[in-house]
Amino acid sequence: AQTVTQSQPEMSVQEAETVTLSCTYDTSESDYYLFWYKQPPSRQMILVIRQEAYKQQNATENRFSVNFQKAAKSFSLKISDSQLGDAAMYFCAYRRGNTGNQFYFGTGTSLTVIP
Amino acid sequence: DTEVTQTPKHLVMGMTNKKSLKCEQHMGHRAMYWYKQKAKKPPELMFVYSYEKLSINESVPSRFSPECPNSSLLNLHLHALQPEDSALYLCASSPRRSTGLSGETQYFGPGTRLLVL
Numbered sequence: 001a002q003t004v005t006q007s008q009p010e011m012s013v014q015e016a017e018t019v020t021l022s023c024t025y026d027t028s029e030s031d032y033y034l035f036w037y038k039q040p041p042s043r044q045m046i047l048v049i050r051q052e053a054y055k056q057q058n059a060t061e062n063r064f065s066v067n068f069q070k071a072a073k074s075f076s077l078k079i080s081d082s083q084l085g086d087a088a089m090y091f092c093a094y095r096r097g098n099t100g101n102q103f104y105f106g107t108g109t110s111l112t113v114i115p
Numbered sequence: 116d117t118e119v120t121q122t123p124k125h126l127v128m129g130m131t132n133k134k135s136l137k138c139e140q141h142m143g144h145r146a147m148y149w150y151k152q153k154a155k156k157p158p159e160l161m162f163v164y165s166y167e168k169l170s171i172n173e174s175v176p177s178r179f180s181p182e183c184p185n186s187s188l189l190n191l192h193l194h195a196l197q198p199e200d201s202a203l204y205l206c207a208s209s210p211r212r213s214t215g216l217s218g219e220t221q222y223f224g225p226g227t228r229l230l231v232l
Contacts (some may be wrong), residue, residue, distance in 0.1 A: 033219045045158075045205065045223040091157055095219055101146050101165055101209070103221055105157035 002027050004094050006106035013082045014114050020067075021077045021109045023092030029053075031097030034068070034075045037105075040088040048090070051075065053097075079111075087113045118142075119224035121206050127230045130196060136227045138189040138206030146170075147189045148221070149181060150205040158205055164189060196231045203228050 003026045013019035025034070036048040051059045051068050058066050063080045079086055092106040119140045128134050138147065146165050150158035163171035164183040178200075180192040189206055206224040 035220065037223075044225040047220055047222070050220055089155065093221075095221070097219075101148075101163050101170060102160065103148075108155065108157055110155065 002029075002094050002096070002104045004092055004104050004106040006090075006092055006109050008109045009107070010110045010112070012112040012114055013079070013086075015082055015084060017082055018078060018080045019082055019111065021079075021090050021092075021111070023075045023077070023106055025073050025075065025092075025094050025104075027073070027094065027096075029096055033095045033097070034066075035093040035095070035103075036064070036066070036075075036077045037091045037093060038086075038088045039091065039108075040085075043088075045091070049077065082113050084113050084115065087111055119206055119208055119222050121204075121224035121227050123227055124225065125228045125230075127232065128193065128196065129232055130198075132196075133192070133194045135193065136191040136204055136206075136229075138191075138224055139187055140208040140222070140224075141187055142208065142210075142222070143186075144208035144210050144222075145186060146209045147183065148205075148207040148209075149189070149191050150207065151200075152203045152205055152226070154203075162191075193229075196229075198231050201229055201231045 005024045032053045034051045038048045039045040049061045065078045067076045089108045091108045094104045122137045149161040152158045161175045162181040167183045178195050182190040203226045205226045207221045209221040
């Protein structure tokens with residue numbers, strides 16, 4: 001069974017600084033996808049960034065980037081130039097390749113941005 | 116357009132009521148999901164429909180009954196719920212197969228916040 005672990009229940013960062021959220025996963029598959037989702041308080045869960053396991057290049061989306069270490073089964077999210085609007089729960093998620101519908105979520109990291 | 120809509124936004128019901136939650140997507144996605152989410156916790160998978168057929172049922176009590184009338188619509192029928200069923204109910208959809216950069220990604224609706232009294 002696939003498991004996703006987020007070892008940091010809570011993190012805080014000063015506005016304009018950089019923060020890294022960690023995620024590790026366990027799988028025996030070679031083809032899979034990894035995601036970071038953001039859920040602000042009482043608001044919708046939205047996709048932040050997505051990584052295909054077969055791609056060696058780390059995904060980036062503006063201020064958000066990942067450090068994907070396939071051998072170590074690690075998938076951390078780096079947020080640069082943190083903004084107040086980045087405050088949210090962040091969930092790491094895993095999905096098997098073409099044969100899988102099910103997503104596996106980590107327990108989440110609550111990020112606070114300090115003005 | 117990556118929109119999943121859910122109605123109602125909020126629902127308060129008694130333990131003897133019958134109500135339904137509705138979810139719609141018009142992105143041509145062929146997999147649709149129901150999740151239950153408690154505060155500060157990850158979503159818990161309840162049901163998955165693939166090509167309008169129930170493909171995953173995570174041992175959900177029978178007081179929750181899903182229905183997928185067509186490829187764009189997903190309902191969750193509620194009957195005789197318990198107070199512990201109070202939660203945010205999320206609907207999501209995803210393409211069944213990779214379709215470019217958005218392939219395999221799951222898109223969430225805003226959720227229905229349910230309170231059972």
